[in-house]
Amino acid sequence: MRWSEGVRLIGTAGHIDHGKSTLVHALTGIHPSHLPEEHAREMTIDLGYAYLEHPNGYKLGVVDVPGHERLVRNMVAGATGFELALWVVDARESVMPQSREHLHILDLLGVRCLVPVLTKADLASEEQIATACEEIGALLHSVRARVEPLHVVDSLSGRGIAELQRSIFALCREREDPDDDALPYLPIDRAFSLRGIGTVVTGTLMRGRLAEGDHVSISSVPGAWRIRSLNNHHAPVREIGPGHRVGVNLAGLEADAVRRGDTLVSRNYPYTGRFFNVRVELVHGTTLEWKHGLRMLFHAGATETECRVWGLVDEGDALWAQVELPREMAFFPRQRFILRGTNPRVTVGGGEVLDLSPDRPRRVTPAERSAHALRERGEPWLATYLAGGDRGVYRTTALARRWMVRESELIRQALESPELAVGPEGAREEAGSLVWRRAEGQALLTRLRDYVARQPRNEKFLPFAKLGRELGLRLPDLHAWLQRLYEQENDAAALLRADTRLERTGMVLYPGEVAFSAEERRIARRIVGRLKAEGLQPARIQDLHRQHASEPEIVERVLAKLRAAGQIVLVSPDFALHPIAEAHLRSAPALQGLDGVSAAEFGRALGLSRKYSIPFLEYLNEKDVLRRSGDRHYLR
Template sequence: MIIGTAGHIDHGKTSLVQALTGVDTDRLKEEKARGITIDLGFAYLPLDDELILGFVDVPGHERFVHTMVAGASGIDLALLVVAADDGVMPQTLEHLAIVDLLGVRRGVIALTKADLATPERIDAVRAQIREAIRGTVLEGADILPVSAATGLGVDALRERLATEALKLGERADDGRFRLAVDRVFTLPGIGVVVTGTVLSGVVHVKDQVMLSPTGLAARVRSLHAQNRPVERGRAGDRCALNLAGEGITKEAIHRGDMVVDPFLHGPTDRIDARVHLLPGESKPMGQWFPARLHHGSVEVGARIVLLEGESVQPGHAADVQLVLSRPIAAATLDRFVLRDVSAQRTIGGGHFLDLRAPARQRRTEGRQAVRAALGMVDAQTALGALLDAPPFVWDVLSFARDRALSDASLAHIVASLSPELFDLGTQRIAMSRPRWQGFVAGLLDYLQTFHTANPDLQGVSREKLRLATQTRLPAAAFTKALQHADLDGPVVRDGAFVRLASHSLQWIPEREALWQSVAPLLGGEERFRPPRVRDVADALARPEKGIRQLMGFAARLGLVDEVAHDHFFLRTTMHEMVLIAADIAAQAPDGRFTAAQFRDRLDNGRKVAIQILEFFDRQGVTLNRGTLRRLQAGYLDLFGASPSIVPSHGRESSPVGRPDFKSG
């Protein structure tokens, strides 16, 4: 169990820790000279082979409250120290407010210097303390008179702390690893060492970790927990990690950094949060209010954007957006403290909600529902509520990262909720089953209505259809959704268009006869360099306008594609050229190819080859980066020929979910 001291300067916090453990936590030369604690101090009290009490001794001086906040983060029990001769003082109240804002739920109060006070004075100070802790997390906590000088009450306090440790038991360690760095130093022959409290998860020797927000990768060479060499550290432990890796130096790591499981690295500088303004504040908190934010061991400048109302009154709470001066590493539901920009007082605090908060449309009902869902403590309940709130889809990998969930925890939650999942590699988009059923029905209804109103059009463009759906999926997830078994049969994708499988366009006899004359001119040996509309009209002695109208109708049927103005290629040829581009890319070491390589394979001239590639760029088949292009695998099936009309030289287009293209 990790115990954090709290209390006014010179009330005997360090002396009490020394009396309990035998360790003087004032380690700095200046601390010895001035007789006050300036930085965090640490001591350990072994109770048996399994149970060790760790003490974090914090400064009491008002100038070092920011250091106190760093020490108070991650503790299991607050040891509030009040001197019997002074009673409750300003930093007593501020430290108490910080403990309350950080949500430390267990505490004991030590009434120090009891040997210097009369019984009547002790009773008076006890009454002061009871009044100060009323309404806080420490209300009802025991007050134990002690004296570090004479030993009065020290054994009783030690026994009480041991009892609290046994009640606490072990923290759950099924999350992913996070440690808030509060000290960085080097040891001869060992290297860089960071210390802090493990906020969640487990770390082992030889684990790969990451420093966040800097993104430096490191390896754990060795570690200590509770001042003992161990093979693993777990949630609640005070750990020292010996880190190694490229760029890992004492100067590269700072108090406030987090050592995390690499999956958790996702710094943020814009966070939606729930904030509580302390009752003692003289003024309300207004829009764009400046403050200093303390989270874990980091301190950073922040501006407050109100998400409800015009101000936050003292003693009240509200949803806000925190716009930070630089990114930090954090997790959903982490607690934070706000102090004024002059660092003279604590003004409030709260907990984080959305680490990926938007900069616009922050006050909508949908955003309110999302924040309410993210504020739920139970992860499964929270994800279920997110899927019932606009936009009705959520990336479960982002959800797991921001809550530091393990793979096993996420798998259990997903299995329990059983949503529809669209795996995009770096994202896994989820939609509830009822919402998915409504999505399918709405999409089919929209297509049917569109075909009724536009019987002469091939279908709806994929992007237009995506934007028309009531539950709007990200573009990549929408492509996956069209491949779902529920849509594979009823829906067909023709090139960049989507239509119902039952929809077809009909030739009139005269137009079909003309097409039978035109089609051979676009195929055969000349298929990679077909004649333009004017050339076809000249060859058939037909009006140019009539040929152009015919080619437009054939394009709606999915038989041809207009690569450039009046330059049409058969759909089967387009598909063949995609396969050729894929083959060129497959033979390239980095999967990239030039226009010249494509031209040489088609033997159709540089200008036409570039027109074809630019057409592929517009359709998303290729990505152009200067003189090099690469293929996008998700778009390689765009140019299967339409099954609505199957000419003798054509082929059936791919229904959604059955791509024509198979790479070598």
């Protein structure tokens, strides 16, 4: 294992008025409080920052967190990313309520190393110090983090400060190399504007690297922003890695558009979600009155938001649940989070984010739980997951995003497993190919061809919903599998293309054999002419039925034949477009630069009401022209 120096982040934690900020001042010579109100009230309200000069010539970032019970949100925002935590306890008062809660939070967030520090020793008696040491030792017995020997200090007289510094320096000589290939992920805890510089956001870089000139995104702000400059502890740097405090100057971004709780990530960051499966740990002794859909406070990075927790499953050695957020958030693999009650506001537990886009709403399936248990042990899990679920087909891109892994890892597991295949007949494919159970691939194709052959020649349209029920596939899996089949150059695919054609909502059968009767031709001409004249503001399909109210069955048949013949395009259950209008709709986002638009902005650009803009945007997302993230739609 290789080790590097200079990328440690140190933080404080503990009860209010136990001397955290004064300890930071004694260690660094920098007082972390920066708000006038904090100095006036002698109380830390927001996060404070300082740094410690290591004898080897680099700086250690120090974050001071507030200790008040009403400011746990700020505490979690600062503690996220701590590698070494100074757990501070007043020698006279010993362990207090927030001492315990902060210790639980540090443990749930997975802090690597914990240094207990007994402060204000000159004001305490030997008996008080002995009692506090005993209580601290009893609490630390159950902590999973590496616990260092306790330090007894007095920040005003300097007692024990030099020894504590030396201990910190020794602990910071060893640092495992970070994962430089990870995508950048920086929870934003401050955003402000400097005259002559512009908008600066600050936070602790949790993963990845940032460099001048990189283009990044902000989770709640559409678009991409160029990094103009980087700053680490008041010094400019050209590049920075994980574990550091960093200020990022972003060109063109308004400071008012960013808030604490946003996340700075790479452009087109894939790992976002609103529903996700989690492994939960409860604080020892917590009496949780569980009910389905329990409302709680969810803390991750610098974000605090209300959430709902569904489908709690207790398997003895693991507690599983699914979390629902009010809006999409960006996550990184195995990200830690904290759960707090809403009344009273106490830390109930925490855990880690396991996967996005779960199989079932509001519960973690047995297949998902089995796969996660295997992943935890470092064993192959993909075959177990696919075999235990009801899905036969996946695209590796979607699967990699959902499980927050690299596509190369999925393909490696598929190639090494006798139960899986990658691409057709197990061929070695590039990323983005299908992964399916080997035994099902050929069987699905045979069943599809048999089913198509059994359809009467006068039945021209086969909806995907009906076909999915016949083949036992969910619609996303059916779409992905069919699209891949149509791309292959082999006899089976050629025969399939000769007899069928894929449309948005189904499969057109015998596309070269569309014929209209005289009556159908008359109605078809009127429908096509009307849709051509109406362009991007067509009548609803129900209006087309009303136009020929005396011939409802003929109209339905004509619409199906027009779709099969390619003379109209169904873009939603309510609207069809003339092919010219559909082509205009597809090209409009790129031609007009409609990148990162809301439904209202899209409608204004094309002169459309919400009646049209919303279904048209859904159609463009399904056709991979746009990609939706939250309420915004981005060019692919």
